[in-house]
Amino acid sequence: MNSNEVAPAVRSxxxxxxxxxxxxxxxxxxxxxxxxxxxxxAEAEGRTPxxxxxxxxxxxxxxxxxxxxxxxxxEMVAGGAAALSVLTEPEHFGGSxxxxxxxxxxxxxxxxxxxxxxxxxxLDAVEADVVLLIARFLGDDLAxxxxxxxxxxxxxLVEVHSEAEVERAVAAGAxxxxxxxxxxxxxxxxxxxxxEVAPAVPEDxxxxxxSGISTPAEVRxxxxxxxxxxxxxxxxxxxxxxxxxxxxxxx
Ligand SMILES: O=C(O)c1ccccc1NCC(=O)[C@H](O)[C@H](O)COP(=O)(O)O
Numbered sequence: 001m002n003s004n005e006v007a008p009a010v011r012s013x014x015x016x017x018x019x020x021x022x023x024x025x026x027x028x029x030x031x032x033x034x035x036x037x038x039x040x041x042a043e044a045e046g047r048t049p050x051x052x053x054x055x056x057x058x059x060x061x062x063x064x065x066x067x068x069x070x071x072x073x074x075e076m077v078a079g080g081a082a083a084l085s086v087l088t089e090p091e092h093f094g095g096s097x098x099x100x101x102x103x104x105x106x107x108x109x110x111x112x113x114x115x116x117x118x119x120x121x122x123l124d125a126v127e128a129d130v131v132l133l134i135a136r137f138l139g140d141d142l143a144x145x146x147x148x149x150x151x152x153x154x155x156x157l158v159e160v161h162s163e164a165e166v167e168r169a170v171a172a173g174a175x176x177x178x179x180x181x182x183x184x185x186x187x188x189x190x191x192x193x194x195x196e197v198a199p200a201v202p203e204d205x206x207x208x209x210x211s212g213i214s215t216p217a218e219v220r221x222x223x224x225x226x227x228x229x230x231x232x233x234x235x236x237x238x239x240x241x242x243x244x245x246x247x248x249x250x251x
Pocket of ligand 1: 009010053055058059060061180182184187210211212213231232233234235
């Protein structure tokens with residue numbers, strides 16, 4: 001990976017990620033909650049599968065939410081979220097592993113650990129149902145990181161932004177794939193990215209559309225393009241998280 005090809009904010013995120021320590025001991029997750037099963041259950045109940053994100057701030061957000069992550073998470077679940085995503089990146093997103101632990105303890109849906117993981121030991125910072133691994137940043141380390149996460153009992157969401165990255169993700173063994181509409185080189189969002197890249201994802205993979213989804217019409221657009229589920233942060237955090245989640249779930 002050439003970190004010069006990404007926006008300065010992303011370079012700063014990666015520099016911080018390289019410095020972050022791992023856990024003291026190897027974790028083993030015995031009771032990981034299945035993300036595909038949670039999506040299937042939502043579908044069976046007529047809900048659009050939404051992964052609602054607890055995202056206190058970000059490089060593209062003004063200000064920082066000081067709301068309690070557990071209260072936010074409970075509101076999102078009450079609004080019908082099939083799963084949650086919790087930022088554990090502290091420097092640029094206001095997240096923490098403590099937020100993750102408290103949220104996972106408080107809810108019974110699968111919880112994605114959203115971070116910029118670069119080293120195997122960083123998987124050991126907290127027991128997680130699902131971890132995000134970003135194809136662009138892991139290069140040849142993608143397959144060993146997927147294996148290391150699975151060895152610990154975690155599911156893996158592999159994030160891609162192009163057809164070439166889909167091919168790499170599939171070759172590395174990815175079964176849950178998220179197409180990020182946010183270009184990490186320029187931090188611009190284009191929902192056309194999902195429409196362009198989704199056809200390259202194998203039918204049997206669980207496919208998520210990530211980033212920039214801000215209206216029910218955009219949820220429907222992503223679903224028509226093949227999304228099994230949607231990852232939505234900013235548009236749920238902005239205002240009433242329960243009402244916002246419910247609007248997307250019932251899109
Ligand atoms: O959200 C950002 O500003 C951001 C900047 C740099 C790298 C990653 C970033 N976001 C990470 C994410 O994956 C999003 O939090 C997630 O997909 C939700 O996106 P959104 O619904 O647009 O908040």
